[in-house]
Amino acid sequence: MTEALAGRRRGPRALLSFVGPAVIASVAYIDPGNYATNIQAGAGYGYMLLWVVLMANLIAMLFQALSARLGIVTGNNLAELCRDHFPRPVVWVMWGISEVAAMATDLAEFLGGAIGLALLFGLPLMQGMIATAVITYAILMVEQRGFRPMELVIGTFVAIIGLCYLAEMLIAPVDWGGALTGLVTPGLPDTAALTIAVGIIGATVMPHAIYLHSGLTQARATNPTAGERRRLVRFSNIEVIVALAVAGMVNMAMVIMAASAFHQGHAEVAEIETAYHMLTPLLGAAAAGAFLVSLIASGISSSVVGTMAGQMIMQGFLRIHVPVWLRRVVTMAPAFIIVAMGVNATEALVLSQVVLSIALPVPMVALVIFTGRRDLMGAHVTGPLVRGLAVLGSVVVLGLNFVLLAGFFGISVPGLG
Template sequence: MTSSERTRLGMSAVLSGERRGFGAKFLFVGPAVIASIAYVDPGNYATNIQAGAGYGYTLLWVVLMANLIAMLFQALSARLGIVTGKNLAEMSRDNFPRPVVWAMWAVSEVAAMATDLAEFLGGAIGLALLFNIPLIWGMAVTAIVTYGILIFERKGFRPMELIIGTMVAIISLCYLVEIFIAPVNWGSAAVGLVTPDLPDAAALTIAVGIIGATVMPHAVYLHSGLTQNRVVIRNDTDRRKVLRFSNIEVIAALAVAGMVNMAMVIMAASAFHQGHSDVAEIETAYHTLTPLLGSAAAAVFLVSLITSGVSSSVVGTMAGQMIMQGFLHFHVPIWLRRLITMLPAFAVVAIGFNATEALVMSQVVLSIALPVPMIALVIFTSRRDVMGDFTIGPAMRVLAILGATVVLGLNFVLLAQTFGVPIPFLVG
């Protein structure tokens, strides 16, 4: 019997009341942990370093806001999958007009490629710096390792959940170490966490990048699919139990991811803001960390970056596969999907484009693509003919609409800024 089969049997025993205890609930842990890796991917490193170095602790509130929005939408995504048995892409294909479906698929594919660009480049940059090898070789190693991990998906859902969960733990531990090494001004960090402020237009671009790096389109799609076929749900009582376990897992997993993101900004603010505020690239951050905080801090930074790049690249490929199959009902071999999503990253390096700048811009692209799955998710989870008794209530619907509105609003402001339209409330 495989680990996935044992887990499925254990969950069924918990739902039937045959198995109890705190440990039994850990059987339900998995989908949100996999989705959470999208919230600590290399795109976060790029935007968080820029935020901390350039603006100190000022933009911490953006990280907090983005994380709360992420919690809400990941919970809604899991809810859709648990209640309907279908993922968001499949629901969109079955319920929207064909032109809308094609448009959603196109936007989602662009988002998936932008996601993989950030993840793939991040892992490659970390390997190149750690082992002092050319970036292109770092990319090749990243490609081989991620494909090797993806093979475990054939063994069922549990091995992949355990592998990704271990990687999340490594990243979290690395940033716990960084926080102890860095000279943090905790008072200023607390103020930045609760005081909304966008000092200038450049801060807005970084803020949108933070949201694009935190609330991820592919993670919204993926979570609804990860809940499929995990456990046999016999009735609405079982469904309520699974939803309760899912909501607890979402809060816990994304709280950890949120704290890691805050730790990234805090580390960059404490290490770079005074005297090195121009640090905007991952490579520069690494080389600057060594004289400032020591070689141990720099090495821990790279270990976390490599782990983040490899794990999030695996999850990004899984999401891309699910998006294509859901929208088009078309299966692509995993090696081909991996090859397609790697090509933009190799193209960026081949033409000599700045890797960290590409990371940040990819997050802005993600933020602009994000309203597509967010709006679809709000529509489906609000429909009684889709969700039945599990339709979200008025309060949650208002919060979901508010979260989507915040993202849409920031995107419109960013587009206005890009095309030179004056933004009255921004200074400088």
Template sequence: MQTLSERTRSGISAVLSGDARGWRSRLLFAGPAIIASVAYMDPGNYATNIQAGAGYGYRLLWVVLLANLIAMLFQALSARLGIVTGRNLAEVSRDHFPLPLVWVMWAISEVAAMATDLAEFLGGAIGLSLLFGLPLVVGMAITAVVTYGILIVEGRGFRPMELIIGAMVGVIGLCYLAEVLIAPVDWTAAGIGIMTRALPDSAALTITVGIIGATVMPHAIYLHSGLTQSRAVARDNADRRKLLRFSNTEVVLALAVAGMVNMAMVMMAASAFHQGHSDVAEIETAYHTLTPLLGAAAAGIFLTSLIASGVSSSVVGTMAGQMIMQGFLHFHVPIWLRRLVTMVPAFAVIAAGVNATDALVMSQVVLSIALPVPMLALLHFSSRQDVMGEFRIGPILRVLAVLGACTVLGLNFVLLADFFDVPIPFLR
């Protein structure tokens, strides 16, 4: 179990009691949303964003914005559950659902955690392989060692882990700031793309499904509730209201950064590839195409961001997997064993000769199948008076959450149907 230092605990208590104020005091509450935001900048997003920008320029930026708003809502609800109940989503599910259903939820969520780690682990390995000219297996081994080293820090408490993940998020953000400065972005077209709701053709709808349909990550929903459940102990409902205000502010800021990174990915691809290279859809192709178009620096920055994304999201995915197992089964495994179990599928996939990009796509399909489990459970508990008390979400928020869930789950269904070649009239 992660802990806070006595100094940090004292600072949080001072803020809650009203004895400490100011922006520095608010930083004591920052961390959970920053860690959760990594899920929205993981390697699984790279190929989809590149494909959107290369194929349609700036015209699908509004989709990224919509996806980000839905993500903000559900991460805020997850944090709310942890703060109010003092338990994470997996634990609350175990407390309130029949045991057979709990076992099914755990099994599905465990597979989702492994699929998440597959995408993130491969993303970091691909970046290392391309940047340093290493065999993919060597890149995977380096990623495994680095992620395990960072996970060991988790045993030293909340703040060291939050600072490491926050630094990696900063690296990703700075890399894409540099990319949009290097690439000749058409800011007018980008503004129009954000404000104009349009789908140029049926293929654009498929990409839209990929962007929104995999936006809310199953492991991020579980993890955020766990990161907030015992981080700051609320003495009464007044304290809980303060914690919720701090949490909601952090969610908006952290997810806004994640959204801007995703928009920057699309804008970079639109600027570099849309005219003349609109068929670019894979990470490896994007890297090799960037070098002659924008120079080695731009290509190197792109891979640096991919490595930071892969390593940080792999760490976060392993943390979520631990939380899922402990919450559903009340069973703890050593971090080295958890890391070993979650990375075995990645090595098995590569050893079997499966294309790395194809493996990333398959992992997103698995996540799409698993997503309804935590999403619907979160909606259910957030609306229950006996679970949330006076903090149960109101009618307006409930309607927005249901609309967001219907959008994401409906698009996930379209994504799965398209993947398995089930005819869908409006996609043909």
């Protein structure tokens, strides 16, 4: 790492020294919430909502790159900067919203891992959740050995998920022409599609990932020089593009698989369990097995990352140290309550993603403000083009949320059925 920062090592070997933060953050973009929204999108609307996945992924790349830059340049994470620079009442509101988002995140991740383990071993869902909690806590202990072992563990899970969906693309009878059309042709045919679109954005551009990435990069180098900081930012941008491109392709593969398998004749498929059981007769046991393995890997890895983000959020806003076990209990409690109440697991997953999308503007707006301040960012302050794109991304998310809430309260939305 020192050699690469000094400019004495170049090329792929130099970049590999800094790979890790974006890989960990990318898990948030392929968590079980994505499975729920993407299955509903593909089964219900075929390839029509692929453009939403692409748009969400491009917004995610921009904001994750800005988050990483903020941590590298300031040496502080986003939550710490919010605490230090915003009025106290605003800080408390932001922390409350962020905690709700963290709980919604953990709800999706816990349920996904639990559903996968329950399907694999024939367990009741509650036992699957307990198993997920134990496995997650054991992996979190790896962090005590430093950031590199944790990055390797999470990177392995990401590789497993990617390979599983590569296999799905080789098995599924994909209409590539239709997929390309859906990717470049924006459209929302009805309010149900709007709800799924907002859920896709909530599942893709994750509030906790924006907070987390700034913390993962803030201590990447000790007292870097101006040149070293510039190289760190460049390496980080490359890593973000590659890691989130992979995550984006996995998300698109989820929609494409659901569209190929379910849209013609099984458009009503909306639940993860149903999708798994129907994949065997439709595409074969290999497709169903790959789906299940990827779901378990997604649930466990994203639950680990969600806990890491929750710790960073609480410690950043409140200036207190939070033990891992306490953070784990705080964020997983709602998931256990919902399962105990008998709420449909996939519906809970989709609604959790809508909650995340509503909470998303809070860190997005804060990030736009901080990265645009020259007194904080110095030479790395965002230029007019990047700042304009960040504002546009925030407006898109805010606009979709406004339309969703208007529909929820019975206010008619022009152009939607």
